[in-house]
Amino acid sequence: MRKSKWMMLLVLSLVLSLFLAACGGGDKEEATQGTDGKDSGKDTTKQQEETPAAPQVLNVLEGAEIPTMDSVQGTDAVAFNVMNQVFEGLYRLGENNQPVPGMAESHTVSDDGLVYTFKLRDAQWSNGTPVTAKDFVYSWQKAVDPASASQYAFILGDVKNANKINAGEITDLNELGVKALDDKTLEVTLEQPVPYFLSLTTFATFLPQNQEFRESQGENYGLEVENLIYNGPFTLTEWKHEEGWVMTKNPNYWEADVVKLETINVKVVKDTATAVSLYETGQIDRVGLSAEFVDKYKGDPNFSTLGEPVLFYFKFNQSRGGALANVDVRKALSMAIDKQGLVDVILNNGSQVANFAVPADFVTHPETGEDFRAKHGDFNTYDVAKAQEHWQAGLAALGTDSVELEILGGDTETAVKMQEYFKNQLETNLSGLKINLLNVPFKQRLELDEKMEYDLQFAGWGPDYLDAMTFADLWVTDGGHNMMGYSNPAYDKLIQDAKTTLSGDPVARFEAMQEAERILLEEDAALSPLYQRGSARLIQPYIKNVLEHSFGPDFSYKWASIEK
CATH class of the missing domain: 3.10.105.10 (Dipeptide-binding Protein; Domain 3)
Known part of the structure; x- marks a missing residue:
């Protein structure tokens, strides 16, 4: 992506990058809009007992349109950041960029480090369909299939036979080292030990896809909100191309009780002056600063920079x-x-x-x-x-x-x-x-x-x-x-x-x-x-527990809240 990880820059810088992320890509999701993220000093992976009194609505900017919502085809920070909020893989990135359980509730590794066995939790897609091991097999096979022409197929290269399948040397997709032993057990075999493999499973290309739903959408898959189903903390409920999108809390998410934000509004803004004006008038909660605004705002208590x-x-x-x-x-x-x-x-x-x-x-x-x-x-x-x-x-x-x-x-x-x-x-x-x-x-x-x-x-x-x-x-x-x-x-x-x-x-x-x-x-x-x-930004202090990642998706909003 990425990528690294996500990670804020100028509303404009983002668009220029990456991206192919992310790590990413990629480039920074919100074109330099920052977050207090890791500096909050709180354990954001634990549910807070109190219910925040303020409306749980986050308003942010992005520097570009979402190029794709197909995780097999995603290559950039913009897409990866949205995917990280509305989808979930075996693991996701938590505090300090450490993998925390997602669709997998646990895993074991063979003594030689080559075979990972993941036990999946009871989780649903937003249409009520169970998330199963077959969803991962289907998506990973599709990513390495030469017919998909996925630019990120290489990131699956550590999985057994992935590179040979992608190169056309093996034509049977079932030879890929990923198998559904049953609906809730996924077995992954690697070519060689990969010490960071769990981190890899948090990346967008490793996300699951439901075969029946995807194929029912044909060429329309991922083009509009109605052509997608979601298994992450949020769902994409509105997408006005080139203007922005809205993400809403997913009531079917397996850990919906820890998700505080109800709505995330994202505007696409490419001009920094316009972005700063939106921040000053309270229409957005954070903004990235280009050079001419840094000197003006560097004395502001909400100003910060990040390498x-x-x-x-x-x-x-x-x-x-x-x-x-x-x-x-x-x-x-x-x-x-x-x-x-x-x-x-x-x-x-x-x-x-x-x-x-x-x-x-x-x-x-x-x-x-x-x-x-x-x-x-x-x-x-x-x-x-x-x-x-x-x-x-x-x-x-x-x-x-x-x-x-x-x-x-x-x-x-x-x-x-x-x-x-x-x-x-x-x-x-x-x-x-x-x-x-x-x-x-x-x-x-x-x-x-x-x-x-x-x-x-x-x-x-x-x-x-x-x-x-x-x-x-x-x-x-x-x-x-x-x-x-x-x-x-x-x-x-x-x-x-x-x-x-x-x-x-x-x-x-x-x-x-x-x-x-x-x-x-x-x-x-x-x-x-x-x-x-590096990034210079202004961020309202009432935004809490937005995690910012140095690789993979730039941000995680699962644990975020508004505390005024």
């Missing part, structure tokens, strides 16, 4: 050949942008310069405890002189003195400002370069990415689970989120080894991913990292 393990970067589409197939050109583009100016002036929200493909302060070496960044530090840092050297070498190899490229980006206020900044930096520092800008809505950007119809794309990624692999395996050859024609056999082997032969050696596995990152950036300059996201 997140979410990266934004340029993807270089090498599949079109031409200039971007030349490594010197890619290095020139990577070194020609003043990223410090970007985070200080354009963003001004706590974001930090990124010259890496795995974020800082995210994961640590299993033996030394050092941050992932400690070994190699930064790659391709801002250096105009070196950028110009690579540029001239690239032009010479291409036999030309000029290049014209297009940057694909978002259509929000801050997105447009960043695009103009990139254009100015690149054209100023690289003689003979002409940059055209294409600013489009989030959903359209995802479509263009999938079709690989772009030159440079401003994109981002939030972690889907707490491991460097959630960033590292994005760029393997023909990977579901590669979508830029990058391929390096040495990179692929390191990632494959980290997933298989090195899975029992945490140190060697970790260092293999560090070396893969070095190849990706130092040798190939396949990406141009730009910044690691």
Whole structure:
């Protein structure tokens, strides 16, 4: 997703990212609208005895339309955040990003770590149909089925035969390592031990789907509220496309007694000034701040900033050949942008310069405890002189003195400002370069990415689970989120080894991913990292117990309440 996890940014920043999340994606659900989340100091997973007196209505913003409500097809933070509220998998993320029971009331693991047996609780879909183990088998099989073309099929890759089925090497979906032993018992067999597998089961692609209902909807499944059924804390009761949606407490949810919020109103707003005005007039309860509002509100008692393990970067589409197939050109583009100016002036929200493909302060070496960044530090840092050297070498190899490229980006206020900044930096520092800008809505950007119809794309990624692999395996050859024609056999082997032969050696596995990152950036300059996201926001103090996650879905509202 993701992704990581969810996690608040500018109403606009969100749209630009991710997303393919989330982890996620992804990008931040509410485009920087914040939450008190983990800082509440309360055990939000326990029911409070008192009933809140205030109306239990939360009003928030989102920076983009929901691209899809089909969990098999979801790729972005917007969808993942809504799915996290209205659906539920075997486990869901609770406080401190720890998995807590969802549809599974318990599980056991075999001695070799390969077989998980989940016991499901008595739970219902919103139409009264029981949630069964078959719902998980159906959904997971559908996700890995090549016919589904799910971009997130790769996240099921640890399940036995998932990759072979997705690659077409095995055609029988029943060979996937997931079986319904009975209605309430699900058996999952893995290819190798995966220490974070329970965290994976909280991710959207692992959600169940009821086969009978889905197939009864045909091509309309997930397009409107009436084409969906729900098994999460809330249901989607209104969805005005491009305007917003409403989520309402689900009375059929297995733990409905702990859900305090009755209604969550979400407006789609792309302009920060409009968002701030809505906050000031009491129409929304929290808002993300873009650069020009940070200085104005930083003395406000409801102001806060937050750093997140979410990266934004340029993807270089090498599949079109031409200039971007030349490594010197890619290095020139990577070194020609003043990223410090970007985070200080354009963003001004706590974001930090990124010259890496795995974020800082995210994961640590299993033996030394050092941050992932400690070994190699930064790659391709801002250096105009070196950028110009690579540029001239690239032009010479291409036999030309000029290049014209297009940057694909978002259509929000801050997105447009960043695009103009990139254009100015690149054209100023690289003689003979002409940059055209294409600013489009989030959903359209995802479509263009999938079709690989772009030159440079401003994109981002939030972690889907707490491991460097959630960033590292994005760029393997023909990977579901590669979508830029990058391929390096040495990179692929390191990632494959980290997933298989090195899975029992945490140190060697970790260092293999560090070396893969070095190849990706130092040798190939396949990406141009730009910044690691921070967010500045205003949040009303009466919002309690909204959990904010650093991977997977950005927010959980199951335990939230309004206390005025």
